[in-house]
Amino acid sequence: MMSKIISENKVAQVAKLIDKAKNIVIVCHIAPDGDAIGSSLGMYHFLNALDKMTTVVIPDAMPDNLLFLKGTKEILNYSKYPEFAGELIEKADLIFCLDFNALKRLGEKMEVAIASSKARKVMVDHHLDPEGFCDVTISHPEISSTSELVFRLICRMGMFDLFETDSATAIYTGMMTDTGNFTYNSNKSDMYFIIEELIKKGIDKDEIYTKVFNTNTVDKIRLNGYAVSEKLEVFPKHKAAMITLTREELNRYHYRKGDSEGLVNVPLGIENIVFSAFFREEKDFIKVSLRSRGSFPANKVASEHFNGGGHLNAAGGEFYGTMEEIKERFVKILPLYNQYL
Ligand code: 5GP
Ligand code: MN
Known part of the structure; x- marks a missing residue:
């Protein structure tokens, strides 16, 4: 029942x-x-x-x-x-x-x-x-x-x-x-x-x-492989990780909608990582995807810094600025959430 x-x-x-x-x-x-x-x-x-x-x-x-x-x-x-x-x-x-x-x-x-x-x-x-x-x-x-x-x-x-x-x-x-x-x-x-x-x-x-x-294209698998091997940054002190992909990088792998689906979850597979961010450059803004484990509030980060929202463990938003700016912002805000680690 x-x-x-x-x-x-x-x-x-x-x-x-x-x-x-x-x-x-x-x-x-x-x-x-x-x-x-x-x-x-x-x-x-x-x-x-x-x-x-x-x-x-x-x-x-x-x-x-x-x-x-x-x-x-x-x-x-x-x-x-x-x-x-x-x-x-x-x-x-x-x-x-x-x-x-x-x-x-x-x-x-x-x-x-x-x-x-x-x-x-x-x-x-x-x-x-x-x-x-x-x-x-x-x-x-x-x-x-x-x-x-x-x-x-x-x-x-x-x-x-x-x-x-x-x-x-x-x-x-x-x-x-x-x-x-x-x-x-x-x-x-x-x-x-x-x-x-x-x-x-x-x-x-x-x-x-x-x-x-299990219906991925070769390009998608290669893009994800590249993202993880070349574009993953880990911040052990904050139990956080970040992946970024620029338009140029996406184009290199003939990016199609959905090709980076799930990529944001990958860093959560690393021991002791509880917060993962993925930034993908779109035409007019940077799409933000956030994932977390346990009580780390991904939605709080999304609404406080990235014009978005979502669930406790899966959230997203948009950033209007350059990839360099969003990376800088991310590194800067991480210490603000240390209480949730
Ligand atoms: P994803 O990372 O898969 O795009 O989004 C994960 C979850 O975050 C979605 O189910 C949705 O609840 C939330 N989300 C994603 N993007 C946005 C956004 O731009 N605004 C708001 N309010 N929520 C979002
Ligand atoms: Mn749903």
């Missing part, structure tokens, strides 16, 4: 909104990851089974390694088709906001479209401090993935039977990716009860792992 996490009242409200809705849109955060796509498609297949006109609209392109999931062909990329996606958003009477807590996480353009839509909105998310822009806000930072919350929501609405393999595969993908294949935030027994149910629905968990994690 699963413990009841989502309140009865919210489950009933969502069931009613779905019942009344004709056109449903599902949205998730910019640069969608396994959990964003997994929760969106999990919900999408379920709503399709209910015969609801449903479209998943994502702010920008999705990573190639998730294209194996059923339903990805029907996902609409807002940055590619802003007019068509905008029309769908305008026409929607219900919008599910999955795996993000603030409109800003949709990116500048889509943020406006969702904010100005008259549709009822339901947030299902696990990031801290949700903004209050939804009619129903299901926010549980203690749950390790939004995909798990979507599964719980569907079950609690009494519709477990409508849940089939494609949906289950998407949900499992989100649970797996947001826990690093069940290596962090993964100590709750409910999670394994849910996986048992997903397996009974016909998922092939070994195959999902292979499709998500």
Whole structure:
């Protein structure tokens, strides 16, 4: 048996909104990851089974390694088709906001479209401090993935039977990716009860792992190898590590979106390292990814210094300046967090 996490009242409200809705849109955060796509498609297949006109609209392109999931062909990329996606958003009477807590996480353009839509909105998310822009806000930072919350929501609405393999595969993908294949935030027994149910629905968990994690390009493997061997700096006194990659270095390895996914976790595999930062140069800013172990607050560092936020152990943000400046900043701020070591 699963413990009841989502309140009865919210489950009933969502069931009613779905019942009344004709056109449903599902949205998730910019640069969608396994959990964003997994929760969106999990919900999408379920709503399709209910015969609801449903479209998943994502702010920008999705990573190639998730294209194996059923339903990805029907996902609409807002940055590619802003007019068509905008029309769908305008026409929607219900919008599910999955795996993000603030409109800003949709990116500048889509943020406006969702904010100005008259549709009822339901947030299902696990990031801290949700903004209050939804009619129903299901926010549980203690749950390790939004995909798990979507599964719980569907079950609690009494519709477990409508849940089939494609949906289950998407949900499992989100649970797996947001826990690093069940290596962090993964100590709750409910999670394994849910996986048992997903397996009974016909998922092939070994195959999902292979499709998500073992489909790298040679360039990606070489880029990651280069980053670790040449660009890793360790600060033993602060139990911290940093990896940086400039545009030039990324171009050298024909960088494609997602190629540095997971790189930030690598230094946490070093004994006594509890805080890892990865800085990747983008066109107009430097993308910041932070990971930590234990009680070291990666999200505090992200919000205090890098215009971002996130979870205790996984956070991110943006830095407007040069690579030299961000490196200098990082070294300077490390001592401020010694109390968490
Ligand atoms: P990643 O390092 O994988 O890009 O992000 C890890 C986590 O940090 C995300 O799940 C999200 O919660 C948070 N995060 C990443 N980038 C940002 C950002 O720019 N702003 C905020 N508020 N959170 C971010
Ligand atoms: Mn997530």
